[in-house]
Amino acid sequence: MKKLLSFGVVLATLAGPATAQDIVIGAILPLSGASATQGEDQRRGMELAVDKINAAGGVLGQPLKIVTEDSAGNAVTALTAAKKLVTVDNVPVVLGEFSSGITIPVADYLLQQGRTHINIGSSSIKIRDLGKGSFSVIGLDNVSGAFGAEDVFKSGAKKVAIIAPNNAYGQGIVDAFSTKFKELGGTVTSSILYTEGQTTYRPELQQLEKGKPDVYVYSAYGKESATINRESFELGLNETPWYALYLTMCTADSEPQYVEGQIGMDLNYIGTGGADYHKSYTAKFKSDFTSTYNGFAYDGVMMMAAAIDKAKSTEPAKINVALAEIGKNYQGVTGPITFDDHNQRSAQPYLKLKIAAGKPVTN
Amino acid sequence: MVQFVVDVLMRASDLVLIAVGMSAIYSLMKFPNIAVAQYAASGAFIALVLQKGGIPIVVAAIIAVLCVGIAAVALNELLFNRMLKISSSTAMIGSLAVSMLASAVFLLAIGPNPTRFSLPITRPFRVLGARMTENQLTSLSITTAAILCFALLLFRTDLGRCMRATATNRLLAEATGIDTRRTRNAVVLISGMLAALGGICLTLKGEINIQTGLDLLLPVFSAAILGGLGNPLGAAAGAIVIALAETLITGINFGPAFGRELLFMPAAYATAGSFVLLVVTLIWRPRGLFVSEVKRV
Numbered sequence: 001m002k003k004l005l006s007f008g009v010v011l012a013t014l015a016g017p018a019t020a021q022d023i024v025i026g027a028i029l030p031l032s033g034a035s036a037t038q039g040e041d042q043r044r045g046m047e048l049a050v051d052k053i054n055a056a057g058g059v060l061g062q063p064l065k066i067v068t069e070d071s072a073g074n075a076v077t078a079l080t081a082a083k084k085l086v087t088v089d090n091v092p093v094v095l096g097e098f099s100s101g102i103t104i105p106v107a108d109y110l111l112q113q114g115r116t117h118i119n120i121g122s123s124s125i126k127i128r129d130l131g132k133g134s135f136s137v138i139g140l141d142n143v144s145g146a147f148g149a150e151d152v153f154k155s156g157a158k159k160v161a162i163i164a165p166n167n168a169y170g171q172g173i174v175d176a177f178s179t180k181f182k183e184l185g186g187t188v189t190s191s192i193l194y195t196e197g198q199t200t201y202r203p204e205l206q207q208l209e210k211g212k213p214d215v216y217v218y219s220a221y222g223k224e225s226a227t228i229n230r231e232s233f234e235l236g237l238n239e240t241p242w243y244a245l246y247l248t249m250c251t252a253d254s255e256p257q258y259v260e261g262q263i264g265m266d267l268n269y270i271g272t273g274g275a276d277y278h279k280s281y282t283a284k285f286k287s288d289f290t291s292t293y294n295g296f297a298y299d300g301v302m303m304m305a306a307a308i309d310k311a312k313s314t315e316p317a318k319i320n321v322a323l324a325e326i327g328k329n330y331q332g333v334t335g336p337i338t339f340d341d342h343n344q345r346s347a348q349p350y351l352k353l354k355i356a357a358g359k360p361v362t363n
Numbered sequence: 364m365v366q367f368v369v370d371v372l373m374r375a376s377d378l379v380l381i382a383v384g385m386s387a388i389y390s391l392m393k394f395p396n397i398a399v400a401q402y403a404a405s406g407a408f409i410a411l412v413l414q415k416g417g418i419p420i421v422v423a424a425i426i427a428v429l430c431v432g433i434a435a436v437a438l439n440e441l442l443f444n445r446m447l448k449i450s451s452s453t454a455m456i457g458s459l460a461v462s463m464l465a466s467a468v469f470l471l472a473i474g475p476n477p478t479r480f481s482l483p484i485t486r487p488f489r490v491l492g493a494r495m496t497e498n499q500l501t502s503l504s505i506t507t508a509a510i511l512c513f514a515l516l517l518f519r520t521d522l523g524r525c526m527r528a529t530a531t532n533r534l535l536a537e538a539t540g541i542d543t544r545r546t547r548n549a550v551v552l553i554s555g556m557l558a559a560l561g562g563i564c565l566t567l568k569g570e571i572n573i574q575t576g577l578d579l580l581l582p583v584f585s586a587a588i589l590g591g592l593g594n595p596l597g598a599a600a601g602a603i604v605i606a607l608a609e610t611l612i613t614g615i616n617f618g619p620a621f622g623r624e625l626l627f628m629p630a631a632y633a634t635a636g637s638f639v640l641l642v643v644t645l646i647w648r649p650r651g652l653f654v655s656e657v658k659r660v
Contacts, residue, residue: 033475195631199570203613203630211625234487234496257484
């Protein structure tokens with residue numbers, strides 16, 4: 001049903017052609033596929049931002065409109081969507097995707113086409129080197145991996161086994177985590193990069209088990225993570241503690257019974273100025289945040305709108321200059337956002353969480 | 364060790380019913396029907412949709428198995444029989460086209476996300492040190508029972524005798540008064556049902572997505588060829604060999620050989636195992652492991 005709904009949303013955004021005056025920007029999100037839960041949540045964040053901007057008079061005095069395309073969690077589909085946004089809708093700015101393995105090729109293409117890219121959900125360290133036209137409102141993994149490693153080491157675990165997706169994100173986070181963990185004096189018995197989109201991860205889990213780790217460390221996209229959690233339960237691996245990097249991403253689609261008691265780290269998704277935003281989210285969608293990613297999508301749209309207003313133009317080159325200027329000191333709902341010399345968010349606070357009674361709570 | 368045996372059995376039971384179905388169809392139709400892997404996926408998807416609609420899982424499974432069996436006969440009558448008049452390779456390409464079409468239909472009807480039956484969560488239990496879940500055991504039992512029933516049908520009933528006679532020599536069978544067309548349709552029906560049951564059993568243990576059918580094609584095909592295409596029970600043995608190879612590839616610790624504690628082949632290479640076995644069999648014993656080298660005249 002949710003899939004149908006989001007599909008309907010895509011259709012609805014497509015169906016209403018933009019009038020000549022509308023300010024149109026693009027977004028590529030995983031509205032279906034393994035990360036559909038997070039993609040839909042990103043879309044919600046954007047919707048709230050558009051509502052807020054248009055209620056306050058729009059951008060450059062015109063209503064703002066976002067054309068949202070579904071990536072289906074697939075790089076090829078996402079690239080086709082990016083081409084469509086550039087050639088058909090001719091948008092100056094594209095926000096998205098979620099998975100780093102998809103964000104990187106999409107951003108590469110957008111920068112070639114001279115458009116502005118805003119990363120609102122990916123954390124691979126490789127995003128840093130995409131180029132100046134690519135901005136990140138979310139912290140990258142050199143910081144989060146080390147944060148997780150310290151957290152696990154402090155809990156007393158000396159031997160860990162780690163599993164993550166075989167893409168830019170997984171490689172980056174495994175590397176960042178392992179380097180820090182070994183530096184602290186721990187051992188990584190095995191690190192496995194799994195192939196995305198499988199219906200079983202039993203062989204991988206059994207390989208991890210052979211190392212007899214004190215803690216299993218993992219990071220996986222929603223629906224793949226659900227499979228991993230179910231199978232680790234079936235194989236009895238969950239009798240050993242599990243530590244999740246980006247806990248809410250890993251547990252969003254899993255049966256609560258499989259993930260009860262898991263600990264992990266996640267983005268601090270709500271900053272000091274975020275209380276009002278939280279309220280409008282729960283009022284509009286009649287639920288609490290379904291992931292930690294909506295706020296970043298919201299901040300991305302708000303910063304971009306402010307940049308267009310500041311540049312008094314929808315030319316990507318001018319938007320880039322204005323966005324870098326705004327990023328010197330911006331107060332977002334996910335906390336203060338400042339860009340470093342690569343236009344990446346320089347500081348990202350993280351949370352230590354655990355799953356208790358089916359819900360993530362501060363550990 | 365026991366866990367290893369359990370894993371091999373689990374993987375074999377993923378493949379065995381579908382491989383037997385494929386081999387049985389080949390024995391009478393004389394062309395490798397690639398769409399059989401998609402019959403399996405269709406069975407699972409129909410059962411899933413019915414269960415979501417509120418029908419109890421057992422009833423849903425029975426309806427799905429029957430639907431797929433009938434669809435297999437219809438496809439055979441409408442498409443494959445006509446293509447076979449041209450050549451067996453035309454029919455094979457036709458079955459490839461059918462399975463591609465099936466993928467597109469799954470994408471539209473089910474969507475790209477993996478799905479599974481909604482069943483109560485049960486803790487795994489230990490059998491001689493190996494962990495199993497209730498669903499895995501159920502799935503394994505159904506698979507074994509289905510294979511036994513099929514073997515009985517093949518060797519203990521009139522229909523089975525007709526099937527074997529038609530498979531060995533169709534003209535001679537016709538001459539002795541066997542209605543070969545009816546026999547062929549019976550085999551296609553049973554094979555379609557076996558494949559659908561295979562798909563349902565596979566989904567019972569885990570989950571399924573629209574790629575599952577195509578992903579199964581290579582190992583199932585290898586199993587059928589290993590057992591000698593057209594020798595249904597050989598295909599069952601072939602499935603166990605393939606499962607053994609795949610489990611060995613991902614389960615062996617190559618660490619000591621390279622001076623490291625643990626070193627495994629990435630699990631994605633498991634299917635490469637079935638591919639290698641397929642190539643080796645085709646070179647070494649092209650008629651399968653269980654067919655005597657002397658061709659019957």
